[in-house]
Amino acid sequence: MKAIEVTEYGRSEALEPDERPVPEPGPDEVRIDVETAGINFADVMQRRGAYPGGPEPPYVPGLEAAGRIDAVGENVGLREGDEVVAMTTAGAYAEYALARPDQCFPIPEGMDFAEAAGFPIQFMTAHCCLFGWGDLEADERVLVHAAAGGVGTAAVQLASRAGAEVFGTASTGRKLDLAADLGVDHPINYTETDFAAEVDEITDGEGVHLVLDGVGGDVFDDSMDALAHFGRIVTYGVASGVPAQANTQELLFSNTSVIGFHLGQAMRHDASRVLEAIPDLTEGLQSGELEVIVGERFPLAKAAEAHQYVEDRNSVGKVVLEP
Numbered sequence: 001m002k003a004i005e006v007t008e009y010g011r012s013e014a015l016e017p018d019e020r021p022v023p024e025p026g027p028d029e030v031r032i033d034v035e036t037a038g039i040n041f042a043d044v045m046q047r048r049g050a051y052p053g054g055p056e057p058p059y060v061p062g063l064e065a066a067g068r069i070d071a072v073g074e075n076v077g078l079r080e081g082d083e084v085v086a087m088t089t090a091g092a093y094a095e096y097a098l099a100r101p102d103q104c105f106p107i108p109e110g111m112d113f114a115e116a117a118g119f120p121i122q123f124m125t126a127h128c129c130l131f132g133w134g135d136l137e138a139d140e141r142v143l144v145h146a147a148a149g150g151v152g153t154a155a156v157q158l159a160s161r162a163g164a165e166v167f168g169t170a171s172t173g174r175k176l177d178l179a180a181d182l183g184v185d186h187p188i189n190y191t192e193t194d195f196a197a198e199v200d201e202i203t204d205g206e207g208v209h210l211v212l213d214g215v216g217g218d219v220f221d222d223s224m225d226a227l228a229h230f231g232r233i234v235t236y237g238v239a240s241g242v243p244a245q246a247n248t249q250e251l252l253f254s255n256t257s258v259i260g261f262h263l264g265q266a267m268r269h270d271a272s273r274v275l276e277a278i279p280d281l282t283e284g285l286q287s288g289e290l291e292v293i294v295g296e297r298f299p300l301a302k303a304a305e306a307h308q309y310v311e312d313r314n315s316v317g318k319v320v321l322e323p
């Protein structure tokens, strides 16, 4: 089968097309004939060798595979032909991928495979960060960074649907237009404006109750300035490559909280807390209230180009690979 392999950590060129044997499912696994693989920023960090606990070369990357089950192990309730999207541990950038049944979700009605590949990681992350971890209430203000990105487009729609006042940052006018279409009330181009100062001005100095930060570094520091008294900041990613340091004295004098979220680790330690999001997400996606924004589709062989596109911050919504 055709697959993408990382034989050495490095830049996007480290993603090379390769031929591999079609994998055989173990007794507790299914094999998926992959129609679409989702790209996540975590794939980029793993490829750079900058992801704690990430796979070691040689490996086939990819954490999301949507397609049809074409072979099942002995102890598995799923059937050949079932259409699923799976959160794999690795291996989705290929024509066939293995997954455990508890990693597979039925594809919500009306979704195509590309939309399905954009649903589990980014929508569950957004939902957990906003509600399960961030405790967002309808009458609150929330600031979403990278509001036109994968997690960002999901978070904006979810927060707006919940009745919150949504602030969103992005680096270009095109991204901010999309974010505004999806529900951002206050789009902020952080390359032109100091976003914390703008939040301060719009909220008469009160700030936002919740920040979702997947960038880290200076963005985290400045987000602390944008927080209201008693505010919460959920840190769920380090796209800047620079982990931030929280100032505990600042936290205690402002009664603010920093909360960490990691989907894979949360699933491992208490999956029920994450899976609570599924009924609401499925309902929202099936009713059309929520939409997976598929920004760009690349053929599988162009995985390196697709990673570069994401790293260059050109992407909006979900970028996918099609074998």
Ligand SMILES: NC(=O)c1ccc[n+]([C@@H]2O[C@H](COP(=O)([O-])OP(=O)(O)OC[C@H]3O[C@@H](n4cnc5c(N)ncnc54)[C@H](OP(=O)(O)O)[C@@H]3O)[C@@H](O)[C@H]2O)c1
Residues within 6 Å of the ligand: 039, 040, 041, 042, 045, 121, 122, 125, 146, 147, 148, 149, 150, 151, 152, 169, 170, 171, 172, 175, 214, 215, 236, 237, 238, 239, 240, 241, 261, 262, 263, 264, 310, 311, 312, 313, 314, 315, 316, 317
């Ligand atoms: N904790 C978890 O379980 C979990 C799950 C999913 C994702 N994540 C994390 O969430 C973040 C977003 O992931 P995603 O897959 O949805 O990606 P994404 O938002 O589609 O892409 C990253 C976006 O981050 C912004 N950005 C800011 N500084 C950047 C930099 N130095 N390099 C590249 N991008 C930068 C860019 O938007 P602008 O151009 O608008 O600034 C870029 O488009 C990542 O940090 C990812 O690792 C965490």
